[in-house]
Amino acid sequence: MPFVTVAHLVKDYADGIRQHTVLKDVSFTLEQGEIVALMGASGSGKSTLLHLLSGLDRPTSGKIQIDGTELTGRSDQWLTDFRRRNIGLIYQFFNLIPLLTVRENLLLYLLMEGKAAGRDLPVDFFEVVRSLQLNDVLDAFPDTLSGGQQQRVAVGRAILMHPDLLLADEPTGSLDSANAEAVLTLLQTLCHRYNQTALVVTHAPEIAARCDRILHIRDGQVEPEGGTRP
Numbered sequence: 538m539p540f541v542t543v544a545h546l547v548k549d550y551a552d553g554i555r556q557h558t559v560l561k562d563v564s565f566t567l568e569q570g571e572i573v574a575l576m577g578a579s580g581s582g583k584s585t586l587l588h589l590l591s592g593l594d595r596p597t598s599g600k601i602q603i604d605g606t607e608l609t610g611r612s613d614q615w616l617t618d619f620r621r622r623n624i625g626l627i628y629q630f631f632n633l634i635p636l637l638t639v640r641e642n643l644l645l646y647l648l649m650e651g652k653a654a655g656r657d658l659p660v661d662f663f664e665v666v667r668s669l670q671l672n673d674v675l676d677a678f679p680d681t682l683s684g685g686q687q688q689r690v691a692v693g694r695a696i697l698m699h700p701d702l703l704l705a706d707e708p709t710g711s712l713d714s715a716n717a718e719a720v721l722t723l724l725q726t727l728c729h730r731y732n733q734t735a736l737v738v739t740h741a742p743e744i745a746a747r748c749d750r751i752l753h754i755r756d757g758q759v760e761p762e763g764g765t766r767p
Contacts, residue, residue, distance in 0.1 A: 538605065539566035540734050541702065546599035548585055559585045561757040570732040572725060574745035577754035583738045587704045591624050592616035603702055621649070625700035627708045631687045633679040639690050640675040646698045661727065665693050668723045684711045692720050696727055703728065703735040709744055721747050
């Protein structure tokens with residue numbers, strides 16, 4: 538049984554008196570433990586699809602199942618709780634908490650559960666920090682960091698949750714080639730170690746080529762042939 542199943546997903550938006558269809562009968566599956574790239578032009582529906590998979594938005598019609606659990610038709614509170622326990626999100630625009638240090642942002646999920654960020658460290662905390670070159674800024678605040686550093690904190694925060702499903706929207710978009718390589722290597726290492734599934738939105742062919750499989754989205758539809766890594 539696939540870990541993620543998307544079946545006949547449609548998403549419409551109303552714009553005044555007009556209605557726009559962003560996703561048109563989208564169907565695909567993701568297997569547990571694989572890292573899949575999602576490629577497509579701007580406006581093709583990539584970010585909308587991630588928002589639906591995370592429960593941040595609701596489809597007009599269609600079904601989404603994650604590990605056998607149906608997401609559609611659930612309450613906002615249920616979706617919030619499910620997302621916090623099972624889904625890691627890497628946004629294009631970081632979404633760091635400005636009043637928290639880098640260390641606290643990295644361990645935000647622990648703070649939300651009432652645990653002490655200084656004592657209840659995940660076993661791979663320092664591996665992640667070292668790989669993302671954040672050792673020297675753990676006590677700094679986000680507004681003192683460069684855009685690339687903030688992006689690496691956002692990546693680390695999502696990875697350290699050890700989510701069953703990781704959804705990443707252009708996770709290397711603000712990074713130079715060396716840091717992009719480090720992020721992809723870390724994603725591959727930890728996702729395969731913990732049998733996590735990842736869907737990575739990217740415009741970069743070199744990033745997509747590092748993933749296990751490639752899905753192409755065009756004009757709101759996922760092309761059925763998908764594609765495999767060359």
